[in-house]
Amino acid sequence: GNSVTQMEGPVTLSEEAFLTINCTYTATGYPSLFWYVQYPGEGLQLLLKATKADDKGSNKGFEATYRKETTSFHLEKGSVQVSDSAVYFCALSGFTGGGNKLTFGTGTQLKVEL
Amino acid sequence: DAGVIQSPRHEVTEMGQEVTLRCKPISGHDYLFWYRQTMMRGLELLIYFNNNVPIDDSGMPEDRFSAKMPNASFSTLKIQPSEPRDSAVYFCASTSSPPMVSTGELFFGEGSRLTVL
Numbered sequence: 001g002n003s004v005t006q007m008e009g010p011v012t013l014s015e016e017a018f019l020t021i022n023c024t025y026t027a028t029g030y031p032s033l034f035w036y037v038q039y040p041g042e043g044l045q046l047l048l049k050a051t052k053a054d055d056k057g058s059n060k061g062f063e064a065t066y067r068k069e070t071t072s073f074h075l076e077k078g079s080v081q082v083s084d085s086a087v088y089f090c091a092l093s094g095f096t097g098g099g100n101k102l103t104f105g106t107g108t109q110l111k112v113e114l
Numbered sequence: 115d116a117g118v119i120q121s122p123r124h125e126v127t128e129m130g131q132e133v134t135l136r137c138k139p140i141s142g143h144d145y146l147f148w149y150r151q152t153m154m155r156g157l158e159l160l161i162y163f164n165n166n167v168p169i170d171d172s173g174m175p176e177d178r179f180s181a182k183m184p185n186a187s188f189s190t191l192k193i194q195p196s197e198p199r200d201s202a203v204y205f206c207a208s209t210s211s212p213p214m215v216s217t218g219e220l221f222f223g224e225g226s227r228l229t230v231l
Binding site: 034041042043044045046049089101102104105106107 | 118155162207219220221222223224225
């Protein structure tokens with residue numbers, strides 16, 4: 001079945017540092033890929049997405065490129081802020097046991113300090 | 115516009131008690147999902163509905179869990195009897211796009227944090 005693997009956290013960075021959160025996936029066919037973000041005490045919300053190979057999703061300074069050859073969708077941001085502190089989830093949309101649905105990674109907590 | 119509304123936000127109960135979690139999806143969304151989030155297992159899909167009909171309940175852990183959607187604006191997730199290992203945050207999400215549509219986006223509620231003592 002489909003699966004998503006993310007780097008474990010927490011990731012702790014200083015403000016204005018460069019961020020990379022690794023995500024790799026296993027899926028049949030051609031899934032769509034997503035990054036969701038969960039701020040403290042809130043539900044998940046979509047951050048960015050990519051629907052086909054070589055697509056780059058971007059939003060709020062974050063970006064990720066759909067790499068089919070390496071089955072990866074790493075999240076990057078050039079300069080993080082304290083307000084970016086949250087849990088980030090990589091996810092894919094595709095067919096798996098029981099039908100088409102979103103499969104989430106376990107999440108990576110990001111802490112940004114002054 | 116109102117988002118997905120869940121209640122209660124927090125629930126503390128004792129083992130063996132019945133727990134009912136509630137969800138109101140965004141108006142016009144015909145897909146509704148129930149997820150469970152724990153530190154150990156991350157985010158797990160329990161069940162999802164399309165037009166009030168359960169489509170995939172393969173993630174429901176056992177018979178103690180049941181979910182219903184009596185109409186387009188309301189769903190419940192019930193645990194009876196509850197056990198300490200059910201302690202988790204339960205999220206409801208809705209969307210107007212089928213999961214198989216690649217641009218589909220889920221809209222999540224703020225979650226119901228359940229603690230079973």
